[in-house]
Amino acid sequence: MRLNVTVNDEPRVADDVWEGESLLYVLRERLGLPGAKNACEQGECGSCTVYLDGTPVCACLVAAGQAEGRAVRTVEGLAEGARLDPVQQAFLETGAVQCGFCTPGLIVATHELVHRTGVPSDPEIREALAGNLCRCTGYEKIMDAVRLAATRIAEAKA
Amino acid sequence: MTTASPDTATVSGGVGSSPQRPDGALKTRGEFAYSSDLWHEDMIWGATLRSPHPYASIRGIDLTEALKVPGVYAVLTHEDVPGTNLYGLEHTDQPVLAENVVRYQGEPVAVVGADHPETARRALARIVVDYAELDPLTDSVTAAEGGGPRLHPGGNVVRHVPIRRGDPDAPAEVVVSAEYQVGMQDQAFLGPESGLAVPAEDGGIDLFVATQWLHVDQRQVAHALGLPIEKVRLTLAGVGGAFGGREDLSMQVHASLLALHTGRPVKMVYNREDSFFGHVHRHPAVLRYEHGATRDGKLVYVKAKIYLDGGAYASSTPAVVANAATLGVGPYDVPNVAIDCWGVYTNNPPCGAMRGFGAVQAGFAYESQMDRLATELGMDPVELRMRNAMAQGSVMPTGQLVDAPAPVAELLRLVQEKPVPTTDPDSLVDIRQLPGGVSNTTHGEGVVRGIGYAVGIKNICFSEGFDDYSTARLRLSVVGGEPTVLVHTAAAEVGQGLVTVQQQIVRTELGVRQVTINPVDTTVGNGGSSSASRQTYVTGGAVRAACLAIRSRVIALAAERFGLPRKDIALQDGKLSSASTGVLAELAELLGGEAIEETAEFRHRTTEPIDPVTGQGNAHVQYGFAAHRAVVDVDTELGLVRVVELACAQDVGRAMNPQAVLGQIHGGSAQGLGLAVMEEIRIEGGRIRNPSFTDYLIPTILDMPPMRTDVLELADPHAPYGLRGVGEPPTISSTPAIVAAIRAATGLALTRAPVRPEHLTGTA
Numbered sequence: 001m002r003l004n005v006t007v008n009d010e011p012r013v014a015d016d017v018w019e020g021e022s023l024l025y026v027l028r029e030r031l032g033l034p035g036a037k038n039a040c041e042q043g044e045c046g047s048c049t050v051y052l053d054g055t056p057v058c059a060c061l062v063a064a065g066q067a068e069g070r071a072v073r074t075v076e077g078l079a080e081g082a083r084l085d086p087v088q089q090a091f092l093e094t095g096a097v098q099c100g101f102c103t104p105g106l107i108v109a110t111h112e113l114v115h116r117t118g119v120p121s122d123p124e125i126r127e128a129l130a131g132n133l134c135r136c137t138g139y140e141k142i143m144d145a146v147r148l149a150a151t152r153i154a155e156a157k158a
Numbered sequence: 159m160t161t162a163s164p165d166t167a168t169v170s171g172g173v174g175s176s177p178q179r180p181d182g183a184l185k186t187r188g189e190f191a192y193s194s195d196l197w198h199e200d201m202i203w204g205a206t207l208r209s210p211h212p213y214a215s216i217r218g219i220d221l222t223e224a225l226k227v228p229g230v231y232a233v234l235t236h237e238d239v240p241g242t243n244l245y246g247l248e249h250t251d252q253p254v255l256a257e258n259v260v261r262y263q264g265e266p267v268a269v270v271g272a273d274h275p276e277t278a279r280r281a282l283a284r285i286v287v288d289y290a291e292l293d294p295l296t297d298s299v300t301a302a303e304g305g306g307p308r309l310h311p312g313g314n315v316v317r318h319v320p321i322r323r324g325d326p327d328a329p330a331e332v333v334v335s336a337e338y339q340v341g342m343q344d345q346a347f348l349g350p351e352s353g354l355a356v357p358a359e360d361g362g363i364d365l366f367v368a369t370q371w372l373h374v375d376q377r378q379v380a381h382a383l384g385l386p387i388e389k390v391r392l393t394l395a396g397v398g399g400a401f402g403g404r405e406d407l408s409m410q411v412h413a414s415l416l417a418l419h420t421g422r423p424v425k426m427v428y429n430r431e432d433s434f435f436g437h438v439h440r441h442p443a444v445l446r447y448e449h450g451a452t453r454d455g456k457l458v459y460v461k462a463k464i465y466l467d468g469g470a471y472a473s474s475t476p477a478v479v480a481n482a483a484t485l486g487v488g489p490y491d492v493p494n495v496a497i498d499c500w501g502v503y504t505n506n507p508p509c510g511a512m513r514g515f516g517a518v519q520a521g522f523a524y525e526s527q528m529d530r531l532a533t534e535l536g537m538d539p540v541e542l543r544m545r546n547a548m549a550q551g552s553v554m555p556t557g558q559l560v561d562a563p564a565p566v567a568e569l570l571r572l573v574q575e576k577p578v579p580t581t582d583p584d585s586l587v588d589i590r591q592l593p594g595g596v597s598n599t600t601h602g603e604g605v606v607r608g609i610g611y612a613v614g615i616k617n618i619c620f621s622e623g624f625d626d627y628s629t630a631r632l633r634l635s636v637v638g639g640e641p642t643v644l645v646h647t648a649a650a651e652v653g654q655g656l657v658t659v660q661q662q663i664v665r666t667e668l669g670v671r672q673v674t675i676n677p678v679d680t681t682v683g684n685g686g687s688s689s690a691s692r693q694t695y696v697t698g699g700a701v702r703a704a705c706l707a708i709r710s711r712v713i714a715l716a717a718e719r720f721g722l723p724r725k726d727i728a729l730q731d732g733k734l735s736s737a738s739t740g741v742l743a744e745l746a747e748l749l750g751g752e753a754i755e756e757t758a759e760f761r762h763r764t765t766e767p768i769d770p771v772t773g774q775g776n777a778h779v780q781y782g783f784a785a786h787r788a789v790v791d792v793d794t795e796l797g798l799v800r801v802v803e804l805a806c807a808q809d810v811g812r813a814m815n816p817q818a819v820l821g822q823i824h825g826g827s828a829q830g831l832g833l834a835v836m837e838e839i840r841i842e843g844g845r846i847r848n849p850s851f852t853d854y855l856i857p858t859i860l861d862m863p864p865m866r867t868d869v870l871e872l873a874d875p876h877a878p879y880g881l882r883g884v885g886e887p888p889t890i891s892s893t894p895a896i897v898a899a900i901r902a903a904t905g906l907a908l909t910r911a912p913v914r915p916e917h918l919t920g921t922a
């Protein structure tokens with residue numbers, strides 16, 4: 001089938017998509033956007049988190065056809081040119097990135113959290129990110145990153 | 159060897175600071191190329207058919223229907239392996255593709271190359287393998303005692319290591335004994351096994367993979383493909399975590415076979431279920447311990463029998479056995495020791511390297527024993543540990559003198575002195591901070607708190623006489639007007655931050671700010687494995703050695719240019735100066751268009767094999783220590799545990815990158831938490847029951863508590879910069895501390911990790 005989807009503000013077309021393909025597969029293998037990651041492909045790890053019409057989803061659980069005519073924003077669409085998004089910058093500075101395989105999903109999930117809630121409490125952060133597995137960091141530096149990003153974004157808005 | 163070159167230490171981003179990782183921005187942007195992100199024009203997809211049986215003979219394989227699937231390029235079996243159809247890290251005992259027998263569920267039998275992953279899946283479903291199921295051997299103790307079918311020509315004992323010291327029959331006033339068990343843990347790295355194999359015009363293969371050790375992969379792939387080693391060229395693709403699980407081959411030979419057979423680039427990407435079957439795990443263990451002590455709490459003897467289940471193939475079992483045996487009494491002074499440790503073949507999934515590597519299993523048992531002994535003596539468990547704590551000058555059960563700082567008592571004191579988290583009984587209960595969390599299973603009723611302690615020991619670097627070295631090729635030249643160093647090694651960055659520490663070492667040694675890391679590949683000498691907490695030590699040592707060689711050539715160049723004796727010239731902050739005349743030249747000026755290249759190998763001090771009868775010998779390079787205190791809340795009605803806080807103290811010799819050191823302590827502690835309360839590959843009759851992240855649970859951000867950490871920097875005089883490997887020690891003491899806390903909360907004996915809800919509710 002042919003799939004029409006807007007990705008990071010650009011209209012994109014993918015041809016010869018097998019109906020069983022996920023949005024994740026289309027992004028990674030057909031549209032040249034491997035930022036969303038393939039750690040479990042069963043909706044358990046959050047590493048493939050992308051925005052679908054503004055809502056964070058596991059791209060591995062979205063059938064490609066379900067994205068027809070909709071808008072997707074991936075981790076590749078967060079930075080403004082050379083300037084990292086404040087969430088990306090915070091992950092980088094705090095040491096929240098080790099192997100980095102969970103990082104794109106966590107960054108999209110954090111981006112959504114801080115834009116929705118402002119400056120979340122620690123229990124709110126933990127609850128919101130409980131669907132994003134990380135195997136390297138023990139989450140301590142990820143907590144630091146989210147707190148830092150939230151504070152900076154709130155300050156910029158103030 | 160412990161001092162940094164003092165005259166160049168002022169450049170920022172050097173040793174002891176925490177500069178940003180050079181790959182960090184790409185990783186946050188989603189633009190870092192992991193092994194599963196690779197793409198090549200005309201590439202096809204590879205997939206693996208695995209045995210559904212833990213033990214069966216193969217009477218025949220029919221590929222007819224699979225080959226008829228449109229879009230299939232190749233279906234290959236062992237008959238298509240051109241070289242030796244056996245590989246392995248220490249014993250070449252594992253077939254690339256099974257021949258007439260499968261020895262574990264998940265063993266690769268055939269591979270398919272097709273135009274789409276779904277085409278490959280459909281072809282796999284049409285391969286008909288005629289199996290005759292056999293009765294599997296699934297019990298490690300039975301295997302060690304000679305029972306069950308003989309799974310390999312040499313028998314089922316991969317290795318037996320005895321340790322004998324003093325008189326293990328010495329009389330003791332107090333004796334405690336118990337059997338402990340540790341379940342099979344999975345590395346659960348997030349980036350699945352994957353890569354791209356590209357056939358080359360010279361008949362060789364270019365392989366882009368995620369691995370821990372390129373040169374050992376290269377050797378094994380070349381043997382299997384029947385190619386000379388130089389025709390198998392490996393480049394490290396982005397690695398999504400490793401933790402030991404990438405020491406063994408997974409898809410490397412399979413993708414290469416398909417590429418050579420079809421003439422097309424082949425991409426292989428395991429899904430999570432494939433991954434659970436596609437790499438080795440942490441050895442499950444049965445550990446029978448007896449501790450004898452005086453009434454005032456001095457250890458008299460430790461006797462132990464340790465059974466490690468290596469599964470169907472040897473992998474790194476021999477070295478894991480040696481670790482469990484030689485570190486089997488823990489970081490304590492024990493005058494009399496009798497330990498026997500066996501690693502055996504069974505028909506369970508193969509086990510090999512995972513962070514902690516034998517020291518984890520022993521650590522759970524000896525620390526559980528120390529708590530049991532403390533209870534028997536009516537003594538505080540930390541006090542008992544301190545009374546027996548080893549220190550610099552202690553002698554290991556192997557007879558090896560501990561000739562570097564071993565601050566075991568101090569680490570315990572540090573975690574003990576941390577304030578204990580309290581809950582205000584009058585404050586509103588946030589259910590997110592209770593066992594069960596937002597499942598809303600309790601508002602505090604039935605919840606009890608406990609505190610537990612543990613300390614552990616780990617050997618750093620490769621042991622037992624192994625020629626453990628690394629190679630670094632450095633090139634200093636002027637790029638864009640600025641002196642720049644290119645660092646080329648074959649050492650794998652797996653997330654730990656080796657690329658950052660390499661840059662830091664160059665900045666400190668040469669005063670050059672701009673340091674570029676070359677792609678990691680096999681065109682440079684062996685870098686050794688990214689395991690055993692060794693890369694900062696060994697590859698860091700090689701980078702430092704290459705820097706010193708370059709520095710000496712720069713100074714020689716300046717001496718010649720300015721007609722001064724070498725000893726009068728200093729290199730600092732990118733400038734050459736002499737004591738008499740001040741600044742002579744900028745480094746960039748001196749070099750002009752010239753490049754200085756040096757390659758250095760670095761070896762740590764040599765070790766010895768251990769005596770096969772007595773277990774005596776100077777087997778290890780260095781020891782690392784960490785201690786934990788765990789605070790837990792347990793819902794005794796439902797058997798749910800919430801770890802409230804973890805405190806950790808670790809001696810790292812020198813914190814080369816303090817932020818990365820903390821990252822290792824946090825991450826290692828989290829994996830220990832997983833083993834304490836949730837992580838286990840459940841095996842029944844040789845079959846994995848939970849090969850998914852739905853059923854194999856790793857800690858989430860809700861499971862992992864805040865941590866308090868103390869980092870000691872007591873230099874090891876034998877190591878570069880005095881550093882001590884960091885990655886593994888925190889994984890060892892985390893598990894027993896948490897289980898000790900659960901025991902303290904519940905009063906239950908709890909002899910098995912992980913602790914399951916049914917162990918706490920009495921419904922097991």
